[in-house]
Amino acid sequence: MNEIEFSDEILMAFADGELDEETTRRVEAALETDDELMARVAVFMETRAAASDALKPVLDEPVPEELVRKVRAMAASAAATSEAHCTETPVHTAENVVALRRPSDRVAAPARIVSRSMMAMAASLLLVVGGAGGYLLRGGGPEGVGVLQVAGIADPRVSAILDRAASGDEVSIADGQGTVRLVSAFQVGNGQLCREYELAQTGLPDLVSVACREAESWQTRLAVARSNGGAGYAPASSLETVDAYLTSIGAGEPLDAEAERKALAAKK
Protein backbone atom coordinates (compact mmCIF):
# COMPACT_ATOMS: atom_id res chain seq x y z
CA MET A 1 0.00 0.00 0.00
CA ASN A 2 2.05 2.92 1.19
CA GLU A 3 5.08 1.88 -0.75
CA ILE A 4 7.70 4.02 0.86
CA GLU A 5 11.01 2.33 0.40
CA PHE A 6 13.21 2.33 3.43
CA SER A 7 16.84 1.44 2.97
CA ASP A 8 18.60 -1.05 5.21
CA GLU A 9 20.61 1.81 6.66
CA ILE A 10 17.48 3.68 7.70
CA LEU A 11 15.88 0.62 9.25
CA MET A 12 19.11 -0.19 11.02
CA ALA A 13 19.38 3.36 12.37
CA PHE A 14 15.78 3.01 13.54
CA ALA A 15 16.61 -0.23 15.34
CA ASP A 16 19.65 1.41 16.91
CA GLY A 17 17.79 4.53 17.96
CA GLU A 18 19.99 6.69 15.75
CA LEU A 19 17.33 8.01 13.43
CA ASP A 20 16.12 11.59 13.41
CA GLU A 21 12.66 12.24 14.79
CA GLU A 22 10.87 12.82 11.56
CA THR A 23 12.13 9.70 9.82
CA THR A 24 11.50 7.73 13.00
CA ARG A 25 7.85 8.78 12.83
CA ARG A 26 7.63 7.74 9.20
CA VAL A 27 9.13 4.33 9.92
CA GLU A 28 6.83 3.83 12.89
CA ALA A 29 3.82 4.68 10.80
CA ALA A 30 4.83 2.25 8.09
CA LEU A 31 5.56 -0.48 10.65
CA GLU A 32 1.94 -0.45 11.81
CA THR A 33 0.79 -2.02 8.60
CA ASP A 34 3.86 -3.67 7.20
CA ASP A 35 4.96 -6.97 8.71
CA GLU A 36 7.72 -7.43 6.25
CA LEU A 37 9.20 -4.12 7.25
CA MET A 38 8.96 -5.18 10.87
CA ALA A 39 10.89 -8.32 10.04
CA ARG A 40 13.63 -6.31 8.41
CA VAL A 41 13.91 -4.06 11.44
CA ALA A 42 13.92 -7.11 13.68
CA VAL A 43 16.99 -8.47 11.94
CA PHE A 44 18.92 -5.42 13.01
CA MET A 45 17.63 -5.57 16.55
CA GLU A 46 18.40 -9.23 16.80
CA THR A 47 21.89 -9.02 15.31
CA ARG A 48 22.82 -6.29 17.75
CA ALA A 49 21.64 -8.34 20.70
CA ALA A 50 23.28 -11.48 19.35
CA ALA A 51 26.65 -9.80 18.79
CA SER A 52 26.56 -8.22 22.20
CA ASP A 53 25.63 -11.50 23.91
CA ALA A 54 28.18 -13.52 22.00
CA LEU A 55 31.10 -11.37 23.08
CA LYS A 56 29.98 -10.67 26.61
CA PRO A 57 31.87 -13.61 28.12
CA VAL A 58 35.18 -12.14 27.01
CA LEU A 59 34.60 -9.22 29.37
CA ASP A 60 34.40 -11.56 32.32
CA GLU A 61 37.71 -13.18 31.60
CA PRO A 62 40.35 -12.13 34.04
CA VAL A 63 42.82 -9.76 32.45
CA PRO A 64 46.26 -11.39 32.54
CA GLU A 65 48.07 -10.12 35.62
CA GLU A 66 51.17 -9.61 33.57
CA LEU A 67 49.34 -7.12 31.41
CA VAL A 68 47.98 -5.17 34.36
CA ARG A 69 51.41 -5.13 35.92
CA LYS A 70 53.02 -3.81 32.74
CA VAL A 71 50.44 -1.06 32.29
CA ARG A 72 50.98 0.09 35.88
CA ALA A 73 54.73 0.00 35.38
CA MET A 74 54.46 2.05 32.22
CA ALA A 75 52.27 4.59 33.99
CA ALA A 76 54.79 4.87 36.81
CA SER A 77 57.60 5.26 34.35
CA ALA A 78 55.69 7.85 32.34
CA ALA A 79 54.97 9.73 35.55
CA ALA A 80 58.66 9.77 36.37
CA THR A 81 59.54 10.93 32.88
CA SER A 82 57.01 13.71 32.90
CA GLU A 83 58.38 14.88 36.22
CA ALA A 84 61.85 15.01 34.72
CA HIS A 85 60.53 17.00 31.81
CA CYS A 86 58.59 19.45 33.89
CA THR A 87 61.46 21.86 34.20
CA GLU A 88 62.11 21.88 30.52
CA THR A 89 60.10 23.53 27.84
CA PRO A 90 57.21 21.43 26.61
CA VAL A 91 58.45 18.82 24.25
CA HIS A 92 57.14 18.92 20.77
CA THR A 93 59.04 16.71 18.47
CA ALA A 94 58.72 18.81 15.41
CA GLU A 95 62.44 18.89 14.91
CA ASN A 96 62.77 15.64 13.11
CA VAL A 97 59.50 15.72 11.29
CA VAL A 98 58.62 17.30 8.03
CA ALA A 99 55.32 17.09 6.27
CA LEU A 100 55.36 17.49 2.58
CA ARG A 101 52.08 18.64 1.30
CA ARG A 102 51.37 20.34 -1.92
CA PRO A 103 49.11 23.36 -1.77
CA SER A 104 46.68 21.66 -4.12
CA ASP A 105 45.97 18.97 -1.56
CA ARG A 106 44.11 21.43 0.52
CA VAL A 107 41.70 22.19 -2.26
CA ALA A 108 41.29 18.62 -3.37
CA ALA A 109 40.67 17.12 0.04
CA PRO A 110 37.08 16.00 0.34
CA ALA A 111 35.27 16.40 3.59
CA ARG A 112 36.37 13.64 5.83
CA ILE A 113 35.63 12.90 9.38
CA VAL A 114 38.87 12.88 11.22
CA SER A 115 38.64 13.47 14.88
CA ARG A 116 39.84 16.79 16.05
CA SER A 117 42.29 15.36 18.47
CA MET A 118 43.78 13.22 15.74
CA MET A 119 44.25 16.25 13.57
CA ALA A 120 45.64 18.20 16.45
CA MET A 121 48.07 15.42 17.05
CA ALA A 122 49.16 15.39 13.45
CA ALA A 123 49.43 19.15 13.41
CA SER A 124 51.52 19.29 16.51
CA LEU A 125 53.92 16.76 15.08
CA LEU A 126 54.22 17.85 11.54
CA LEU A 127 56.18 20.79 10.47
CA VAL A 128 54.99 21.93 7.12
CA VAL A 129 57.73 23.36 5.03
CA GLY A 130 56.85 24.99 1.77
CA GLY A 131 58.64 26.71 -1.02
CA ALA A 132 59.31 26.29 -4.69
CA GLY A 133 62.74 24.92 -4.04
CA GLY A 134 61.34 21.77 -2.66
CA TYR A 135 61.18 20.53 0.82
CA LEU A 136 64.18 19.82 2.85
CA LEU A 137 64.51 17.82 5.91
CA ARG A 138 65.25 20.10 8.79
CA GLY A 139 68.24 19.08 10.81
CA GLY A 140 68.58 16.17 8.49
CA GLY A 141 72.27 15.53 8.60
CA PRO A 142 75.01 16.85 6.37
CA GLU A 143 73.87 19.12 3.60
CA GLY A 144 74.90 18.29 0.07
CA VAL A 145 74.76 14.57 0.65
CA GLY A 146 71.12 14.74 -0.11
CA VAL A 147 71.08 13.37 -3.60
CA LEU A 148 68.20 11.22 -2.56
CA GLN A 149 66.94 13.80 -0.20
CA VAL A 150 63.25 14.11 0.17
CA ALA A 151 61.64 16.63 -2.08
CA GLY A 152 58.14 17.23 -3.32
CA ILE A 153 58.76 14.87 -6.14
CA ALA A 154 60.45 11.69 -5.09
CA ASP A 155 63.90 11.05 -6.50
CA PRO A 156 63.51 9.38 -9.92
CA ARG A 157 65.35 6.33 -8.71
CA VAL A 158 63.03 6.03 -5.75
CA SER A 159 60.07 6.68 -8.02
CA ALA A 160 61.14 3.83 -10.27
CA ILE A 161 61.31 1.51 -7.30
CA LEU A 162 57.93 2.63 -6.02
CA ASP A 163 56.55 1.89 -9.46
CA ARG A 164 57.38 -1.76 -9.48
CA ALA A 165 58.78 -3.21 -6.27
CA ALA A 166 56.40 -5.30 -4.24
CA SER A 167 55.75 -4.54 -0.61
CA GLY A 168 58.14 -6.52 1.49
CA ASP A 169 60.98 -6.02 -0.97
CA GLU A 170 64.12 -4.21 -0.11
CA VAL A 171 65.88 -2.54 -3.03
CA SER A 172 69.20 -0.81 -2.95
CA ILE A 173 69.75 2.49 -4.70
CA ALA A 174 72.61 4.67 -5.80
CA ASP A 175 75.27 2.02 -5.76
CA GLY A 176 74.49 0.88 -2.31
CA GLN A 177 74.34 4.34 -0.79
CA GLY A 178 70.87 3.62 0.34
CA THR A 179 68.04 1.15 0.42
CA VAL A 180 64.32 1.41 0.01
CA ARG A 181 62.19 -1.02 1.93
CA LEU A 182 58.63 -1.14 0.70
CA VAL A 183 56.13 -1.38 3.52
CA SER A 184 52.75 -1.26 1.83
CA ALA A 185 50.59 0.07 -0.93
CA PHE A 186 47.14 1.44 -0.31
CA GLN A 187 44.58 3.78 -1.77
CA VAL A 188 43.35 7.02 -0.34
CA GLY A 189 39.81 8.30 -0.52
CA ASN A 190 40.01 9.57 -4.07
CA GLY A 191 41.46 6.30 -5.34
CA GLN A 192 44.98 7.60 -5.63
CA LEU A 193 47.65 4.99 -5.06
CA CYS A 194 50.08 5.65 -2.24
CA ARG A 195 52.90 3.71 -0.70
CA GLU A 196 54.59 3.66 2.61
CA TYR A 197 58.29 2.89 2.53
CA GLU A 198 61.41 3.22 4.55
CA LEU A 199 64.43 4.94 3.16
CA ALA A 200 67.86 4.29 4.57
CA GLN A 201 70.78 6.36 3.32
CA THR A 202 74.30 6.54 4.49
CA GLY A 203 74.93 9.64 6.52
CA LEU A 204 71.27 10.50 6.89
CA PRO A 205 68.66 9.46 9.36
CA ASP A 206 66.37 6.66 8.28
CA LEU A 207 63.08 7.93 7.00
CA VAL A 208 59.62 6.52 6.98
CA SER A 209 57.90 8.02 3.97
CA VAL A 210 54.54 8.13 2.34
CA ALA A 211 54.41 8.92 -1.37
CA CYS A 212 51.46 9.04 -3.71
CA ARG A 213 51.43 8.45 -7.43
CA GLU A 214 50.86 11.44 -9.66
CA ALA A 215 50.70 11.38 -13.44
CA GLU A 216 54.40 11.02 -14.05
CA SER A 217 56.05 10.55 -10.73
CA TRP A 218 55.64 9.82 -7.07
CA GLN A 219 55.00 12.74 -4.81
CA THR A 220 56.41 12.49 -1.35
CA ARG A 221 53.77 13.48 1.14
CA LEU A 222 55.39 12.76 4.40
CA ALA A 223 58.84 11.91 5.59
CA VAL A 224 59.52 11.22 9.19
CA ALA A 225 62.87 10.47 10.71
CA ARG A 226 62.67 7.13 12.37
CA SER A 227 63.25 7.49 16.04
CA ASN A 228 65.72 5.01 17.37
CA GLY A 229 64.54 5.81 20.82
CA GLY A 230 65.15 2.48 22.49
CA ALA A 231 63.04 1.68 25.46
CA GLY A 232 62.15 5.20 26.49
CA TYR A 233 58.70 6.66 26.24
CA ALA A 234 59.16 9.18 23.52
CA PRO A 235 56.46 11.85 23.50
CA ALA A 236 55.45 10.64 20.09
CA SER A 237 57.02 8.06 17.92
CA SER A 238 57.56 8.50 14.24
CA LEU A 239 55.28 5.61 13.49
CA GLU A 240 52.51 7.23 15.44
CA THR A 241 53.00 10.27 13.26
CA VAL A 242 52.74 8.13 10.18
CA ASP A 243 49.59 6.53 11.56
CA ALA A 244 48.03 9.87 12.30
CA TYR A 245 48.94 11.09 8.87
CA LEU A 246 47.56 8.03 7.13
CA THR A 247 44.35 8.34 9.06
CA SER A 248 44.09 12.00 8.18
CA ILE A 249 44.35 11.32 4.46
CA GLY A 250 41.84 8.51 4.66
CA ALA A 251 44.28 5.74 3.82
CA GLY A 252 42.59 2.45 3.11
CA GLU A 253 43.82 -0.90 4.21
CA PRO A 254 46.97 -2.17 2.57
CA LEU A 255 46.36 -3.84 -0.74
CA ASP A 256 47.08 -7.51 -0.91
CA ALA A 257 49.83 -8.72 -3.20
CA GLU A 258 47.54 -9.29 -6.16
CA ALA A 259 45.70 -5.98 -5.89
CA GLU A 260 48.99 -4.22 -5.39
CA ARG A 261 50.45 -5.71 -8.56
CA LYS A 262 47.43 -4.61 -10.51
CA ALA A 263 47.40 -1.13 -9.05
CA LEU A 264 51.08 -0.66 -9.77
CA ALA A 265 50.70 -1.89 -13.31
CA ALA A 266 47.80 0.46 -13.99
CA LYS A 267 49.70 3.56 -15.02
CA LYS A 268 47.60 6.66 -15.01
Next chain:
Amino acid sequence: MTDDTIAFGERLVAFLPNLRRFAISLCRSRDVADDLVQAACERALAGAERFEEGTRFDAWMFRILRNLWIDQLRRQKTAGPTEDIDAQAELAVPSGEAGAEARMALKSVAAAIDDLVLEQREVLLLTCVEELSYREAAEVLGIPIGTVMSRLARARKNLAEATGIEPAAMRSQDMRGGAR
Protein backbone atom coordinates in the same frame (compact mmCIF):
# COMPACT_ATOMS: atom_id res chain seq x y z
CA MET B 1 51.00 16.20 36.88
CA THR B 2 52.61 12.94 37.84
CA ASP B 3 49.65 12.00 39.98
CA ASP B 4 47.58 12.58 36.90
CA THR B 5 49.67 10.09 35.00
CA ILE B 6 49.22 7.48 37.70
CA ALA B 7 45.50 8.16 37.73
CA PHE B 8 45.45 7.87 33.99
CA GLY B 9 47.18 4.53 34.32
CA GLU B 10 44.50 3.31 36.70
CA ARG B 11 41.86 4.46 34.30
CA LEU B 12 43.56 2.37 31.65
CA VAL B 13 43.70 -0.64 33.94
CA ALA B 14 39.99 -0.31 34.63
CA PHE B 15 39.32 -0.22 30.92
CA LEU B 16 41.50 -3.23 30.08
CA PRO B 17 38.70 -5.79 29.87
CA ASN B 18 36.92 -3.83 27.13
CA LEU B 19 40.09 -2.91 25.36
CA ARG B 20 41.16 -6.50 25.40
CA ARG B 21 37.83 -7.71 24.12
CA PHE B 22 38.00 -5.30 21.22
CA ALA B 23 41.57 -6.35 20.47
CA ILE B 24 40.77 -10.06 20.62
CA SER B 25 37.96 -9.71 18.13
CA LEU B 26 40.00 -7.42 15.96
CA CYS B 27 43.03 -9.66 15.60
CA ARG B 28 41.42 -12.97 16.45
CA SER B 29 44.19 -14.12 18.70
CA ARG B 30 44.57 -13.61 22.41
CA ASP B 31 48.35 -13.48 22.36
CA VAL B 32 48.47 -10.92 19.61
CA ALA B 33 45.67 -9.03 21.34
CA ASP B 34 47.50 -8.74 24.64
CA ASP B 35 50.60 -7.38 22.95
CA LEU B 36 48.43 -4.97 21.05
CA VAL B 37 46.67 -3.82 24.20
CA GLN B 38 49.99 -3.24 25.88
CA ALA B 39 51.28 -1.21 22.93
CA ALA B 40 48.07 0.82 22.89
CA CYS B 41 48.41 1.59 26.58
CA GLU B 42 51.98 2.67 26.02
CA ARG B 43 50.90 5.09 23.33
CA ALA B 44 48.00 6.33 25.37
CA LEU B 45 50.30 7.08 28.29
CA ALA B 46 52.75 8.84 26.03
CA GLY B 47 49.96 10.96 24.62
CA ALA B 48 47.77 11.27 27.70
CA GLU B 49 47.72 15.04 27.44
CA ARG B 50 46.04 14.77 24.07
CA PHE B 51 42.99 13.17 25.53
CA GLU B 52 40.25 15.77 25.80
CA GLU B 53 38.34 15.46 29.03
CA GLY B 54 34.65 15.30 28.34
CA THR B 55 35.11 13.15 25.26
CA ARG B 56 34.73 9.41 25.35
CA PHE B 57 37.77 7.72 26.80
CA ASP B 58 36.77 4.36 25.37
CA ALA B 59 36.49 5.74 21.84
CA TRP B 60 39.87 7.38 22.21
CA MET B 61 41.47 4.14 23.34
CA PHE B 62 39.78 2.09 20.65
CA ARG B 63 41.11 4.47 18.05
CA ILE B 64 44.66 4.19 19.31
CA LEU B 65 44.48 0.43 19.42
CA ARG B 66 42.82 0.09 16.07
CA ASN B 67 45.34 2.37 14.37
CA LEU B 68 48.14 0.30 15.85
CA TRP B 69 46.54 -2.82 14.48
CA ILE B 70 46.10 -1.39 10.99
CA ASP B 71 49.69 -0.29 11.14
CA GLN B 72 50.75 -3.76 12.14
CA LEU B 73 48.80 -5.26 9.27
CA ARG B 74 50.59 -2.94 6.90
CA ARG B 75 53.91 -3.97 8.26
CA GLN B 76 53.06 -7.63 8.39
CA LYS B 77 52.77 -7.58 4.66
CA THR B 78 56.49 -7.06 4.54
CA ALA B 79 56.90 -10.43 6.17
CA GLY B 80 55.40 -12.05 3.12
CA PRO B 81 52.50 -14.41 2.84
CA THR B 82 53.08 -16.08 6.19
CA GLU B 83 50.27 -13.92 7.50
CA ASP B 84 48.78 -15.93 10.23
CA ILE B 85 46.10 -13.60 11.35
CA ASP B 86 43.28 -15.59 9.92
CA ALA B 87 44.56 -18.64 11.67
CA GLN B 88 42.15 -19.66 14.33
CA ALA B 89 39.42 -18.01 16.14
CA GLU B 90 39.55 -18.56 19.82
CA LEU B 91 36.66 -16.52 20.96
CA ALA B 92 35.08 -17.36 24.20
CA VAL B 93 32.40 -19.91 24.37
CA PRO B 94 30.15 -19.61 27.36
CA SER B 95 30.58 -22.44 29.80
CA GLY B 96 28.79 -23.62 32.87
CA GLU B 97 25.05 -23.62 33.09
CA ALA B 98 24.36 -22.49 29.57
CA GLY B 99 22.84 -25.41 27.77
CA ALA B 100 24.65 -27.14 24.97
CA GLU B 101 22.20 -25.75 22.51
CA ALA B 102 22.65 -22.18 23.64
CA ARG B 103 26.37 -22.72 23.63
CA MET B 104 26.32 -23.83 20.05
CA ALA B 105 24.08 -20.99 19.01
CA LEU B 106 26.28 -18.40 20.66
CA LYS B 107 29.40 -19.99 19.36
CA SER B 108 28.09 -19.71 15.89
CA VAL B 109 27.44 -16.00 16.38
CA ALA B 110 30.98 -15.50 17.64
CA ALA B 111 32.32 -17.54 14.77
CA ALA B 112 30.22 -15.60 12.30
CA ILE B 113 31.55 -12.33 13.67
CA ASP B 114 35.02 -13.72 13.30
CA ASP B 115 34.32 -14.55 9.70
CA LEU B 116 33.40 -10.99 8.81
CA VAL B 117 35.98 -9.01 6.92
CA LEU B 118 37.88 -6.58 9.08
CA GLU B 119 36.05 -3.47 7.91
CA GLN B 120 32.70 -4.98 8.81
CA ARG B 121 33.93 -6.64 11.98
CA GLU B 122 35.42 -3.52 13.51
CA VAL B 123 32.37 -1.40 12.91
CA LEU B 124 30.12 -4.10 14.37
CA LEU B 125 32.30 -4.40 17.45
CA LEU B 126 32.37 -0.68 18.09
CA THR B 127 28.65 -0.10 17.72
CA CYS B 128 26.84 -3.27 18.69
CA VAL B 129 29.28 -4.64 21.24
CA GLU B 130 30.99 -1.58 22.69
CA GLU B 131 27.93 0.61 22.16
CA LEU B 132 29.50 3.57 20.46
CA SER B 133 27.23 5.75 18.37
CA TYR B 134 27.63 5.80 14.61
CA ARG B 135 29.35 9.13 14.90
CA GLU B 136 31.76 7.95 17.54
CA ALA B 137 32.56 4.86 15.51
CA ALA B 138 33.16 7.06 12.48
CA GLU B 139 35.70 9.04 14.45
CA VAL B 140 37.45 5.96 15.73
CA LEU B 141 37.72 4.56 12.24
CA GLY B 142 38.39 7.83 10.47
CA ILE B 143 35.62 7.27 7.95
CA PRO B 144 32.41 9.13 7.13
CA ILE B 145 29.32 8.26 9.09
CA GLY B 146 27.60 7.08 5.90
CA THR B 147 30.35 4.54 5.42
CA VAL B 148 29.90 3.35 8.99
CA MET B 149 26.23 2.79 8.30
CA SER B 150 26.64 0.95 5.04
CA ARG B 151 29.36 -1.31 6.44
CA LEU B 152 27.41 -1.94 9.60
CA ALA B 153 24.24 -2.82 7.71
CA ARG B 154 26.17 -5.25 5.53
CA ALA B 155 27.92 -6.73 8.55
CA ARG B 156 24.62 -7.41 10.26
CA LYS B 157 22.96 -8.87 7.22
CA ASN B 158 25.95 -11.18 6.79
CA LEU B 159 25.78 -12.09 10.46
CA ALA B 160 22.06 -12.78 10.22
CA GLU B 161 22.58 -14.95 7.20
CA ALA B 162 25.43 -16.91 8.73
CA THR B 163 23.64 -17.58 11.98
CA GLY B 164 20.17 -18.18 10.63
CA ILE B 165 18.57 -15.03 11.95
CA GLU B 166 16.00 -14.81 9.22
CA PRO B 167 13.46 -12.08 8.78
CA ALA B 168 10.64 -14.58 8.46
CA ALA B 169 11.60 -16.47 11.56
CA MET B 170 11.66 -13.29 13.53
CA ARG B 171 8.00 -12.59 13.64
CA SER B 172 7.16 -15.20 16.17
CA GLN B 173 10.22 -14.75 18.30
CA ASP B 174 10.48 -12.46 21.23
CA MET B 175 12.39 -9.36 20.42
CA ARG B 176 14.96 -8.81 23.03
CA GLY B 177 16.97 -5.75 22.47
CA GLY B 178 13.97 -4.19 20.88
CA ALA B 179 13.96 -1.41 23.42
CA ARG B 180 17.31 -0.06 22.35
